[in-house]
Amino acid sequence: MPLKVKRLVNAYEERMLEFLQTCVDDSYKIHTQVSLSQFCELDNSIDWELKKFFxxxxxxxxxxxxxxxxxxxxxxxSSYHDSDEAKERDRKKATLLALAEVPLLYSRVKDFGLLYLYSESEEVVCNLFTGKRRENAQALIRKYCEQSFSSDLRVTAC
Known part of the structure; x- marks a missing residue:
């Protein structure tokens, strides 16, 4: 068979999506593997490298x-994001999301089930196994979801 179906998410992504679902109520929707171009509009004045990446x-x-x-x-x-190449991609993605005024949080599980949720300015750690500090992580997600954005989601140059 020249083409076969595969899972949309891996086990780690599945676990993170399940956690995110516990953070939001039914008035919010969680979408996976979404292209930046599906929810942001590009301005022509943006740098060529960022435009290509977009x-x-x-x-x-x-x-x-x-x-x-x-x-x-x-x-x-994941540890995949520790390479210089991946860090550069993450930097470009963060730049584009900042231009669009869409908040970005990173999540990483390490140290035997500790979930780190972090941005440039804040970090929350919770234990996925014991549930300790889970409410702090959920509150961080909810904080961003409850904010109202007036942006028209047009990516513009600084």
Whole structure:
């Protein structure tokens, strides 16, 4: 068979999506593997390298409100993201999301089930096995989801 079906998400992504689902109520929707070009509009004045990256990049999880307006992007990090090449891709993605005014959180599980949710300015750690500090992680996700954005989601140059 020249083409075969594969799973949309791996086991780590599945676990993270299940966690995110516990953080939001039914008025929010979680979308996986969404292209940046599906929820942001590109301005022609953007740098050529960012423009190229824009059309080839996906986000791991996009949380939208009931009108499908983006509230938050969660990027699932693993040891794969430790390479210089991956860090550069992550930097470009963060730059584009900042230009679009869509908040970005990173998630990474390490140290035997500790979930780290972090941005440039804040970090929350919770234990996925014991549930300790889980409410802090859920509150962080909810904080971003409950914020109202007036942006028209047009990516513009700084």
């Amino acid at each position: 059309f080839s990049s996906n986000v791991d999880a996009l949380i939208t409100d009931h009108d499908y307006k983006p509230c938050l992007v969660v990027d699932f990090q």
